[in-house]
Amino acid sequence: LKMTKPWANTPFELLPIPxxxxxxxCTNPGIMSVxxxxxxxxxxxxxxxxxxxxxxxxxxxPTDIADLMxxxxxxxxxxxxxHSHEELVLFPRLEELAKEARVAEGLMDPNVDQHHLFEPKxxxxxxxxxxxxxxxxxxDS
Numbered sequence: 001l002k003m004t005k006p007w008a009n010t011p012f013e014l015l016p017i018p019x020x021x022x023x024x025x026c027t028n029p030g031i032m033s034v035x036x037x038x039x040x041x042x043x044x045x046x047x048x049x050x051x052x053x054x055x056x057x058x059x060x061x062p063t064d065i066a067d068l069m070x071x072x073x074x075x076x077x078x079x080x081x082x083h084s085h086e087e088l089v090l091f092p093r094l095e096e097l098a099k100e101a102r103v104a105e106g107l108m109d110p111n112v113d114q115h116h117l118f119e120p121k122x123x124x125x126x127x128x129x130x131x132x133x134x135x136x137x138x139x140d141s
Contacts, residue, residue, distance in 0.1 A: 008047040008054065015039045015046070041082065048075040057141045065139045069129045076126040083115045 016023045018035045026032060052072055059068050091108040098107045131137035 008050040010050060011053060012046050012050055014043045017043075045075075045079055045082065048078070059139070059141060065132070069133050069139070072129045073126060073133070076122055076129070079122055080119070080126075083119065087112055087115065 017039050019025045019032055052068075052075060056068060059065055091111065094108055095105065099105065128137065132139050
C-alpha cells in the first residue's frame with residue numbers, strides 16, 4: 001500500500017505492538033500490559049517526531065512558526081519527562097524484578113545510556129526553540 005500523502009508513521013519507523021500478529025508475546029497479562037503500553041507511548045513520541053519532521057519544511061507564516069515552536073517544545077518536554085520517569089520509577093523496579101529472577105544486574109543500563117546520548121541533542125533542540133520563541137533567533141526549516 002503506497003500512501004499518497006505522508007503520515008506520521010514515517011520517516012522514523014514505529015515499534016510493533018507486542019501480542020499483535022507476527023510480534024513477540026507472553027502468557028503473563030501483567031507483562032503484556034506493560035510492554036504494550038511502552039510500545040504505544042514510544043510510538044506516540046515517534047509520531048510526534050515524525051509530524052515535526054514532515055511539517056517543519058512547510059511552515060512559513062509567523063503564526064504557524066510560533067505554533068510549531070510550541071508543539072516542538074511540548075514534544076521535547078514530553079520526551080524528557082518520559083525518560084526521567086523511566087529512569088526514576090520503571091527501570092529501578094524492572095531491575096528489582098530481574099534481581100529476584102536472578103538476572104544479571106544492569107539490565108536497563110543500555111536504555112539509560114541511550115537516554116544520556118539522546119538528551120543533550122534534545123536539550124539543544126529545546127534551547128533553539130526557546131530562542132525562536134523569545135525572538136532571539138529565526139526559524140529556518
